[in-house]
Amino acid sequence: MSTPPSPPLPPVSALLAGAAEVDLTPPPGLPKAGYSRNARTGVGFRGRLRARVLHLRAGTASVVIVACDLLGGSAVVQRQVAARTGVPLAGLFLGATHTHGAPGQFLGTDLYNGFASNRPGFDPVWTEFLVRRISAGVERAVASRRPAAAAWGSTDVWGLTRNRSLAAHVRNADRDDRRIAPHRTYASVDPRLRVLRVDGTDGDPIAALAVFGVHGTGIPMRNSVYNADLWAYVYEEMRGCAPVVGALQGTHADVAPALRPGRAGDVEAARVGRGIGRAAAALHAALTPTTDVELGAGLREVDLTASRTYDGITLPERPALGAALIAGAYENETPVVHRIPPFRAGVPKPHAPGDPHGAKWVIGSRWLQPAVVPLRHFPRVIPVHVLRIGSALLVGAPFEITVDAGRRVAAAAGPGDVIVSSVANEYAGYCTTAEEYTRQHYEGGHTLYGPNTAAFLAAHAASLAAAVTPGAMVTEAPPERTFDLRAHRYWPPRGPGGSPRRAGTARFVDVTAEQDAYWEQGWFDAAPGDLVWHEPIARVEWRSPDGWRPLVDDSSCAVEVRHHGDDRYLVRWHDPDLRPGRTYRFVVRGLALEPFN
Incomplete structure (x- = not known):
């Protein structure tokens, strides 16, 4: 490139x-x-x-x-x-x-x-x-x-x-x-x-x-x-x-x-x-x-293959992953492993002053890690x-x-x-x-x-x-950059057509310590690869005397859209602004679902 x-x-x-x-x-x-x-x-x-x-x-x-x-x-x-x-x-x-x-x-x-x-x-x-x-x-x-x-x-x-x-x-x-x-x-x-x-x-x-x-x-x-x-x-x-x-x-x-x-x-x-x-x-x-x-x-763009020394400061010839990485960060530690040396935080390696990686325990040792993780990676x-x-x-x-x-x-x-x-x-x-x-x-x-x-x-x-x-x-910057990357497609392909579009029944899920309350409703639609996810999909409307009016859409954190397997989907309205006497409904890709209140 x-x-x-x-x-x-x-x-x-x-x-x-x-x-x-x-x-x-x-x-x-x-x-x-x-x-x-x-x-x-x-x-x-x-x-x-x-x-x-x-x-x-x-x-x-x-x-x-x-x-x-x-x-x-x-x-x-x-x-x-x-x-x-x-x-x-x-x-x-x-x-x-x-x-x-x-x-x-x-x-x-x-x-x-x-x-x-x-x-x-x-x-x-x-x-x-x-x-x-x-x-x-x-x-x-x-x-x-x-x-x-x-x-x-x-x-x-x-x-x-x-x-x-x-x-x-x-x-x-x-x-x-x-x-x-x-x-x-x-x-x-x-x-x-x-x-x-x-x-x-x-x-x-x-x-x-x-x-x-x-x-x-x-x-x-x-x-x-x-x-x-x-x-x-x-x-x-x-x-x-x-x-x-x-x-x-x-x-x-x-x-x-x-x-x-x-x-x-x-x-x-x-x-x-x-x-x-x-x-x-x-x-x-x-x-x-x-x-x-x-x-x-x-x-x-500092090319470390060409120059690892700058202003008298030198980096190791080869980078290395440390054992403490496996244990995870403090608030998201890996179960069990975070308690075992040398993975446990705060267990540095005894080392000579000239060791380029100092106190780091290199995962798999400095001989085995290069065989598993080549330098080009x-x-x-x-x-x-x-x-x-x-x-x-x-x-x-x-x-x-x-x-x-x-x-x-x-x-x-x-x-x-x-x-x-x-x-x-x-x-x-x-x-x-x-x-x-x-x-x-x-x-x-x-x-x-x-x-x-x-x-x-x-x-x-x-x-x-x-x-x-x-x-x-x-x-x-170097005149040319080469990116030799292992490719794997996760983006879903287009589907065979999916089921006829239809709605399920709405239900209310109460609040917990970690999760706010929400209304949820399912619907059936085309395969995920056939939908345009970076454009609006769902919104909540309320019924006024003059007809249905938009209340909140999926540009807000209040609305969640999930693929629930095959051609099934869920839409959720979080922390809902429910008012006595009002009726609400979800609208997904132009399909109005069953009203609820």
């Missing part, structure tokens, strides 16, 4: 902006990514998966930020979108919320197409769908651009997140929590919520973008529908801010949502997500956009991305970055307001500090390139940030 050309751009005299939103919801049948073998194959959706596209143009620079409800970015998708749309590769930032409720199988490495989901393989049909949909969103955003103003803001959000790897975090020798929380003696999370507000010069809103560090794990791994996890509720709370509202993951690797014990599920995801969303909406309202916004962009090209947007630098990397590793990257790329975003443009495991790595929790075991990973990333971010001056478009 050739690197798309990036010819010089003609200057423009003022900031221009455009935005678009596209639906990425696939049909049932795709493996979900994030919980590895403990995940479930998707059977439908609750809260649609989307990509939000923000395009900015100023001076001789052009930037497109794509915020996806996916596990991470993908170099395959990024490069194909750039080639199809003509957007400079340096300006195309493919970010994600890192929800654990979306399909995988679109990444640029066999390791994570195989490891991140419950079933392995690269799905070319799903990947082409993503490229086509995101490209359409980019083209719409560019076509809609108009004179604009923008502003960044920051506020602190406390009590909704917690550090899930505290014993490793406190090992950081230079930890100074007051750098991010001046009024707190101790802070194990980064509480800063950043919001970018973009309005037209006429005052009409164009887009809003939130950046915050918290794992998308509010909804447990046993859940079997596609979902944006807690981020879906962030969007719902910010709905009034702008026509297009997106979010990017911050430095979240050791940060989990502060769920009440034993209550992982939509109720807790909604509580945490709405809290973050309310804070973001309030911050957005307080911002005053300005037209004086300078832009710049730089993308460096690992991420070998590491994208480092820097966007200059007004008063802030946005630094993107493909790793899940811990709080303190993120602080060090930001300090190296500064001065000024530096916002570090994880899982951008590809997925390449974790990035801990050297001190956290010595503890060998899940995060350290999943840091593929050893204890120097954060320092290596910080050095590249610093030099690239220095090159990204206002108006600059810096592309440092």
Whole structure:
């Protein structure tokens, strides 16, 4: 795959902006990514998966930020979108919320197409769908651009997140929590919520973008529908801010949502997500956009096969998966295994000072693992991305970055307001500090390139940030990228025709500690491969004196659609707004089901 050309751009005299939103919801049948073998194959959706596209143009620079409800970015998708749309590769930032409720199988490495989901393989049909949909969103955003103003803001959000790897975090020798929380003696999370507000010069809103560090794990791994996890509720709370509202993951690797014990599920995801969303909406309202916004962009793809040393920092010749990875992260531990050394968190390996992987127990030993997982399956090209947007630098990397590793990257790329975003443009495991790595929790075991990973990333971010001056478009990438991936199609084929469309009987399911109450009704329809899942399917209506009126549709987290086997489906209305004397009904693909009250 050739690197798309990036010819010089003609200057423009003022900031221009455009935005678009596209639906990425696939049909049932795709493996979900994030919980590895403990995940479930998707059977439908609750809260649609989307990509939000923000395009900015100023001076001789052009930037497109794509915020996806996916596990991470993908170099395959990024490069194909750039080639199809003509957007400079340096300006195309493919970010994600890192929800654990979306399909995988679109990444640029066999390791994570195989490891991140419950079933392995690269799905070319799903990947082409993503490229086509995101490209359409980019083209719409560019076509809609108009004179604009923008502003960044920051506020602190406390009590909704917690550090899930505290014993490793406190090992950081230079930890100074007051750098991010001046009024707190101790802070194990980064509480800063950043919001970018973009309005037209006429005052009409164009887009809003939130950046915050918290794992998308509010909804447990046993859940079997596609979902944006807690981020879906962030969007719902910010709905009034702008026509297009997106979010990017911050430095979240050791940060989990502060769920009440034993209550992982939509109720807790909604509580945490709405809290973050309310804070973001309030911050957005307080911002005053300005037209004086300078832009710049730089993308460096670091080929570790050619160069593992930078600024005196060297990474191991071969990456390695650590034993602590098998035990799972603290809030989603693998039963039994998480108690057994060397898989148990906090059981580092005795090692010589020159060991490139230090305290990591290599799964299967450093001799057997290469035979099982060839070097070509690992991420070998590491994208480092820097966007200059007004008063802030946005630094993107493909790793899940811990709080303190993120602080060090930001300090190296500064001065000024530096916002570090994880899982951008590809997925390449974790990035801990050297001190956290010595503890060998899940995060350290999943840091593929050893204890120097954060320092290596910080050095590249610093030099690239220095090159990204206002108006600059810096592309440092191999002229050709080869992706040799094991393909497996999960996207369902078209069916033989299905049963005649007809409805079942509605029933009410009461609330539990993890799940809100819902009305549910079944219907029979065509095969999943014959339905268009990224377009509206179901809605709830109520009967007024003047006839049936729409109440809520499946663009909301309140409506869930499931494939229930063969030609059977279920639609659910969660936390229903039932009022005395009213009658309701579901409408699915134009078919009105039996009313209920």
